[in-house]
Amino acid sequence: xxxxxxxxxxxxxxxxxxxxxxxxxxxxxxxxxxxxxx
Amino acid sequence: xEEKKVSRRSFIQGMALxxxxxxxxxxxxxSTVFKKALLPKEKLNQVEIxxxxxxxxxxxxxxxxxxxxxxLNDVKGAxxxxxxxxxxxxxxxxxxxxxxxxxxxxFSTLIETEFMDGTKKKxxxxxxxxxxxxxxxxxxxxxxxxxxxxxxxxxxxxxxxMDHFFGIQxxxxxxxxxxxxxxxxxxxxxxxxLKGKAxxxxxxxxxxxxxxxxxxxxxxxxxxxxxxxxxxxxDVPIILRVFGEQAFVFNxxxxxxxLVTGCCHMGIISYMEAxxxxxxxxxxxxxxxxxxxxxxxxxxxxxxxxxxxxxNKYGVQKIGANHCTGYITAEKMIKAGLPMVRGTxxxxxxxxxxxxxxxxxxxx
Numbered sequence: 001x002x003x004x005x006x007x008x009x010x011x012x013x014x015x016x017x018x019x020x021x022x023x024x025x026x027x028x029x030x031x032x033x034x035x036x037x038x
Numbered sequence: 039x040e041e042k043k044v045s046r047r048s049f050i051q052g053m054a055l056x057x058x059x060x061x062x063x064x065x066x067x068x069s070t071v072f073k074k075a076l077l078p079k080e081k082l083n084q085v086e087i088x089x090x091x092x093x094x095x096x097x098x099x100x101x102x103x104x105x106x107x108x109x110l111n112d113v114k115g116a117x118x119x120x121x122x123x124x125x126x127x128x129x130x131x132x133x134x135x136x137x138x139x140x141x142x143x144x145f146s147t148l149i150e151t152e153f154m155d156g157t158k159k160k161x162x163x164x165x166x167x168x169x170x171x172x173x174x175x176x177x178x179x180x181x182x183x184x185x186x187x188x189x190x191x192x193x194x195x196x197x198x199x200m201d202h203f204f205g206i207q208x209x210x211x212x213x214x215x216x217x218x219x220x221x222x223x224x225x226x227x228x229x230x231x232l233k234g235k236a237x238x239x240x241x242x243x244x245x246x247x248x249x250x251x252x253x254x255x256x257x258x259x260x261x262x263x264x265x266x267x268x269x270x271x272x273d274v275p276i277i278l279r280v281f282g283e284q285a286f287v288f289n290x291x292x293x294x295x296x297l298v299t300g301c302c303h304m305g306i307i308s309y310m311e312a313x314x315x316x317x318x319x320x321x322x323x324x325x326x327x328x329x330x331x332x333x334x335x336x337x338x339x340x341x342x343x344x345x346x347x348x349x350n351k352y353g354v355q356k357i358g359a360n361h362c363t364g365y366i367t368a369e370k371m372i373k374a375g376l377p378m379v380r381g382t383x384x385x386x387x388x389x390x391x392x393x394x395x396x397x398x399x400x401x402x
Contacts, residue, residue, distance in 0.1 A: 009043070009045060010045050010048040011045060011048055011049040011052065012045075012048040012049070012051060012052040013052060014049060014052065015048065015049040015050060015051060015052020015053040015054075015055075015056060016052040016053070016055055016056035016059075017052075017056060018049075018052075018053050018056060019052060019053035019054060019055060019056020019057040019058075019059070019060060020056040020057070020059060020060035020063075021056075021060065022053070022056070022057045022060065023056060023057040023058065023059060023060020023061035023062075023063070023064065024060045024061070024064045026057065026060075026061050027060075027061045027064040027065055027068070028064070031068070
């Protein structure tokens with residue numbers, strides 16, 4: 001029987017980049033909501 | 039057999055860190071580097087008040103009382119700072135440094151404006167406290183004759199405090215018909231005093247009832263009296279059961295805005311900010327004259343150091359502050375390099391550190 005070897009490739013860096021974009025978008029939404037509330 | 043798989047866990051971990059970092063980094067950059075670009079511009083509703091050619095400010099009296107301890111004991115003995123000023127038995131005898139033994143003095147400023155067409159008008163700011171003292175000062179400076187000849191257009195009462203108002207009979211005796219402008223908040227006792235009522239406990243009376251018009255100005259707008267001459271009223275509660283203060287705003291051609299106050303209980307920074315927002319040209323305050331109510335009892339709070347620093351930022355060219363500004367404040371302002379106008383220490387003004395009784399400030 002052949003042994004199955006699973007290699008996990010890390011996508012940590014990609015996650016950070018995507019996270020930064022999400023963070024910027026989140027801030028812009030909260031800023032816009034704050035301006036609306038004024 | 040080899041199988042390649044993407045690590046979801048590492049991706050999610052990276053995404054979580056990136057989200058937090060991205061959010062706070064954006065918040066930090068937008069509130070610092072891009073602050074001016076991103077914050078909505080402040081809406082200013084500025085009023086054009088016009089211009090005058092020149093302004094002469096004569097200190098008739100800035101010595102409201104002569105002994106701080108006697109004054110404070112009067113207030114304390116009556117029950118403290120919340121007591122009605124018309125019920126306090128003010129000390130009028132045996133005060134060594136007082137005028138004829140009385141601790142009472144008064145605040146009053148004579149203002150002469152020259153308009154752009156060359157005509158001149160005079161106004162009186164406040165009517166002092168002790169009638170004896172105000173009679174003497176008005177006689178010394180010729181204000182009694184000006185009042186009798188109706189050369190003074192109107193009297194502005196900055197606020198109802200005793201040292202700015204209880205000497206009213208020294209004005210009405212010469213011109214009972216003089217128009218009087220009061221700020222909203224004047225109490226019934228104030229109107230009664232104008233009409234001739236006496237308040238024996240506070241040793242104040244008016245033997246010359248006022249017969250002219252009384253106009254009450256409120257804080258809803260900048261009140262333009264003449265081109266270049268305006269009054270601003272502030273809804274401010276003041277000690278000794280007083281409410282409301284108003285102050286002058288002048289716009290002198292080629293110089294800028296000049297603020298003239300009685301006591302400035304609204305706070306000088308608040309006043310300058312209000313002028314900046316509501317008066318066209320209010321960003322350039324050329325001069326400030328009158329009481330600024332910072333250390334009237336010669337005490338100092340560290341918060342006033344911040345006030346001096348803030349004052350510096352307005353670029354005021356002449357500070358003719360006196361009266362309730364306090365000597366300590368004047369010393370600190372001079373030390374901070376602020377342009378205090380010195381006086382001559384005459385007519386019972388104790389020090390020349392600022393404009394005193396009989397001193398003049400000309401802005402032309």
